Amino acid sequence: xxxxxxxxxxxxxxxxxxxxxxxxxxxxxxxxxxxxxxxxxxxxxxxxxxxxxxxxxxxxxxxxxxxxxxxxxxxxxxxxxxxxxxxxxxxxxxxxxxxxxxxxxxxxxxxxxxxxxxxxxxxxxxxxxxxxxxxxxxxxxxxxxxxxxxxxxxxxxxxxxxxxxxxxxxxxxxxxxxxxxxxxxxxxxxxxxxxxxxxxxxxxxxxxxxxxxxxxxxxxxxxxxxxxxxxxxxxxxxxxxxxxxxxxxxxxxxxxxxxxxxxxxxxxxxxxxxxxxxxxxxxxxxxxxxxxxxxxxxxxxxxxxxxxxx
Amino acid sequence: xxxxxxxxxxxxxxxxxxxxxxxxxxxxxxxxxxxxxxxxxxxxxxxxxxxxxxxxxxxxxxxxxxxxxxxxxxxxxxxxxxxxxxxxxxxxxxxxxxxxxxxxxxxxxxxxxxxxxxxxxxxxxxxxxxxxxxxxxxxxxxxxxxxxxxxxxxxxxxxxxxxxxxxxxxxxxxxxxxxxxxxxxxxxxxxxxxxxxxxxxxxxxxxxxxxxxxxxxxxxxxxxxxxxxxxxxxxxxx
Numbered sequence: 001x002x003x004x005x006x007x008x009x010x011x012x013x014x015x016x017x018x019x020x021x022x023x024x025x026x027x028x029x030x031x032x033x034x035x036x037x038x039x040x041x042x043x044x045x046x047x048x049x050x051x052x053x054x055x056x057x058x059x060x061x062x063x064x065x066x067x068x069x070x071x072x073x074x075x076x077x078x079x080x081x082x083x084x085x086x087x088x089x090x091x092x093x094x095x096x097x098x099x100x101x102x103x104x105x106x107x108x109x110x111x112x113x114x115x116x117x118x119x120x121x122x123x124x125x126x127x128x129x130x131x132x133x134x135x136x137x138x139x140x141x142x143x144x145x146x147x148x149x150x151x152x153x154x155x156x157x158x159x160x161x162x163x164x165x166x167x168x169x170x171x172x173x174x175x176x177x178x179x180x181x182x183x184x185x186x187x188x189x190x191x192x193x194x195x196x197x198x199x200x201x202x203x204x205x206x207x208x209x210x211x212x213x214x215x216x217x218x219x220x221x222x223x224x225x226x227x228x229x230x231x232x233x234x235x236x237x238x239x240x241x242x243x244x245x246x247x248x249x250x251x252x253x254x255x256x257x258x259x260x261x262x263x264x265x266x267x268x269x270x271x272x273x274x275x276x277x278x279x280x281x282x283x284x285x286x287x288x289x290x291x292x293x294x295x296x297x298x299x300x301x302x303x304x305x306x307x308x309x310x
Numbered sequence: 311x312x313x314x315x316x317x318x319x320x321x322x323x324x325x326x327x328x329x330x331x332x333x334x335x336x337x338x339x340x341x342x343x344x345x346x347x348x349x350x351x352x353x354x355x356x357x358x359x360x361x362x363x364x365x366x367x368x369x370x371x372x373x374x375x376x377x378x379x380x381x382x383x384x385x386x387x388x389x390x391x392x393x394x395x396x397x398x399x400x401x402x403x404x405x406x407x408x409x410x411x412x413x414x415x416x417x418x419x420x421x422x423x424x425x426x427x428x429x430x431x432x433x434x435x436x437x438x439x440x441x442x443x444x445x446x447x448x449x450x451x452x453x454x455x456x457x458x459x460x461x462x463x464x465x466x467x468x469x470x471x472x473x474x475x476x477x478x479x480x481x482x483x484x485x486x487x488x489x490x491x492x493x494x495x496x497x498x499x500x501x502x503x504x505x506x507x508x509x510x511x512x513x514x515x516x517x518x519x520x521x522x523x524x525x526x527x528x529x530x531x532x533x534x535x536x537x538x539x540x541x542x543x544x545x546x547x548x
Contacts, residue, residue, distance in 0.1 A: 171415075178401050178412050184363055185399040187383035188392075190416040190464070 005143045007265045008258060013149040013218065015257020016156035020211040021234030022241065022249035023163065024082075024204025030180045030244035031200045033098070037105040038085060040231020041112035042078050042205050046212025047129070047222035048120055049077025054130050063132050067151065067213070070130075075209035081112070082205025083198055091194075109227075117224045126223035129216035152214035159207055160250050167246065176200065180244070229283065236290045242303025251301055259289050312375065314339045314468055314499055315360070315391075320369035322352070322359050329355040331523035332369065337468065337501050342494050344502040344510040344531070346544060347520035353503040354396050356520075357472050360501075361393045362386045374467060388416050390467035394474065396503075398457040402446025406437050409445050409456055413463025423463070430459035433489065451482030458489065462498075469493070470501045475509065487513065507544035511535040519544070 021043055028036045053073035057066055089108050093101045116123050132151075136144040145153075167173035178186040179196040186193055215230065216222045233256065241252025263285035268277020276284075293300065313336035322330040330352040337343045345353045358364045360371055362383035371378040373389060381389070392413075401409050410430055414423045431438030434455040440448060445456055454474055461469055474490065475483040487509045494500060494513065504510035511517050514531035519540060527540065534540050 174404070174408060174412065175415065177404060181401045181403055182399055184383075185395060185401070186412075187363065188361060188387060188395065189412045189460075190384050190387040191412075192382075192384045 003142070003265060005140070007261045009139075009143065009145065009149075011258030011261030012254060013146075013152055013257070014261060015237075015254035016152045016250075017211050017214045017218065017230075017253070018234045018237040018257050019250035019253025020152070020156055020159060020207045020214065021230060022238040022253045023160075023207045023246055025235050025238040026241075026243050026246055026249040027200040027204045029238070030246075031176070031183075031197055032090075032094075034090065034101050035105065035235065036085075036090075036201075036204075037102070037231070037235075038108040038112060039082075039204065039208060040227030040229075040234070041109050042082050042085075042208040042227070043212045043215065043230055043234075044116065044222065044224065044227035045081050045112065046074035046078040046205075046209035047216045047226065048116060048123070048127075048212075049209065050074035050213045050216060051127060051129060051222055052077075063130060066130065071210065071213050074213050075206050078209035078212065079202050079205040082201045082208065086198055086201040091197075109231075113224050113227070120224075123224055126221040128221050129219070131220055132217065146218075148217040148220075151217050152211075155210050155214065156250070159210060160246075163203065163207075163246060172196075172199070233283075233286055236286060239300055240290060240293050242300030245300070245302045248300055248302035255301070256286055256289065260286050313337060313372075314374060315501065316370075316372040317356070317360070318370045318372070320356065320359065320371065321367040322355050322364055323367050328367075329523055330359070330366075333518075333520070333523075333525050335518050335525065335528070337499060339467070339499050340497055341515045342490070342500045342502060342513055344504055344514040344517045345520055346504055346507040346510055346517060346534075348505070348544075350522065351520040352523040353520055354472055357393060357395075357470050357501070357503055360386075360470065361391070387464050387466075390465075391470065392461035392464045392466035392468070393470045394457045394461040394472060396472040396476065398450075398453045400445040400448070400453050400456050400460070403444055405442050406445055406448070406456055407441040409460050410437075410463050413460035415464075417464070426463055426465065430462060433462075433492075434459055449482075451478050451485065454478065454482075454486055455489070458486075462493075466498075468499045468501060470503075472503045473505060474502070475504065475506045483509070507540065508535070511540075 024039045024042065025036060028034055050070035050073050053070045054066060085108055089104050090101050093104060132147040134147055136146045139145055167176060175191045176196050178189060179191060179193050183193050215226065234253065237252035237256045238249045240256055241248030260282045264279050264282050268274050315337040318334050319332045320330055321328065321332050333356065345356065347353055355364065359366050362381055366379060373391060401412065410427050414426065417423055436452055437455055437459055445453065448456060458471065458474065474486050478486065490500065490502065491513055502510055502514065511531045511534050517529065517531050517534045518525045519527040
């Protein structure tokens with residue numbers, strides 16, 4: 001079992017990435033009950049935003065300097081596209097039957113893929129993302145921390161803590177909670193709920209931008225279709241944690257990431273299941289976990305039952 | 311004397327169904343005016359339209375001398391109009407204190423807000439005891455007190471109360487009605503929608519009886535309380 005700590009650490013880095021993306025699903029769902037299926041593409045756009053900055057920088061720029069600039073580029077690109085999607089794709093459908101914005105989200109997801117594929121230089125194949133070079137850090141005997149994983153392990157807790165403080169303590173954060181719980185009554189309090197909805201998309205977009213950089217660093221490349229499975233996994237994480245709950249999203253991400261890493265490492269050791277182990281089966285185990293949670297605890301790990309509106 | 315609220319020939323529809331079919335009434339400063347009537351008479355629709363949550367088909371709403379129609383809902387409270395909605399609609403997962411603070415969302419002066427919060431706790435001592443509790447854990451009557459306290463936190467010129475006694479025990483209902491009387495005695499202008507006609511009319515200076523979207527009868531509270539058809543239809547007498 002000497003590889004267990006290493007598996008957990010790998011799972012944690014993977015899960016933190018899922019968690020960052022899951023926040024976007026859960027914030028938007030919490031406020032307008034929309035599953036924004038284009039959110040995976042917002043992550044992809046963040047990745048390309050960061051890549052764009054990297055390509056602009058002089059080729060000898062050190063990554064220590066470049067990463068913060070790439071992060072800013074990623075966040076700007078993701079927030080811009082996420083809020084534009086809200087304004088021009090979803091807002092006109094406010095009040096329409098729920099299926100309409102859902103189908104719009106799926107269409108938007110395809111449209112964003114096609115736009116990047118058609119117009120971003122050389123995006124028809126995966127584009128290499130800069131990597132932090134150097135050996136991994138040896139934390140203990142057999143436990144190694146990859147340099148490229150450090151980014152997400154630092155960024156995710158900072159983003160999460162900042163968001164938690166903002167929502168619990170700021171005036172706008174309280175207005176967000178009120179809007180999520182009862183939008184009409186929030187309007188009666190004088191809250192501009194349109195602005196709160198834009199803010200939810202913007203925060204989700206910002207986190208997606210951070211996740212886009214994290215993904216690029218971990219995988220070493222960005223590509224047009226990266227948002228699809230990443231978005232689906234993060235959506236799984238959001239449901240797993242209890243959709244609508246921001247801490248649930250992060251917890252769901254970490255649980256999912258660790259479960260995936262454990263499954264990849266250990267399933268093949270189970271007698272009779274040798275052929276079900278390894279990376280190829282990772283998605284199967286992730287979605288099996290989702291099905292199990294939906295059967296046993298449909299509201300998710302931290303979710304509340306919806307019937308609390310008197 | 312000009313009215314604080316003037317509703318003139320207001321018509322509201324949900325799709326093809328006309329819920330309010332041209333009603334006219336006024337509320338003067340210092341008055342308690344009540345709209346009574348059965349379920350589906352259009353009382354709640356009227357209040358939700360005044361608040362900007364619904365858009366009228368036609369007609370005008372004038373508040374404090376200015377037109378109110380076409381003002382978005384989130385600007386209405388700043389004009390001095392607070393709405394305590396049907397079903398109380400407190401924010402269940404926020405605390406009592408946070409709910410009250412949201413009532414003062416657009417106000418800037420923290421000292422004044424704190425003073426008004428303390429006043430709400432004086433008016434409803436149980437809210438003071440439960441200030442740190444999630445509002446969803448309160449009893450129905452306590453939630454109603456919170457909804458009223460929250461509406462008062464904006465220091466409204468006009469307080470609109472929609473069915474404050476709905477679903478409450480007789481004792482709690484009496485307590486709520488006493489509070490409304492107390493607010494009236496301090497000069498608060500109130501537009502009260504109620505199914506409990508007896509209680510509402512005893513409090514009100516003026517009342518209007520609504521039936522399927524129209525006002526069928528108007529008069530002073532006393533007058534309506536002694537009107538035979540009102541007694542038959544709404545006060546359960548033969």
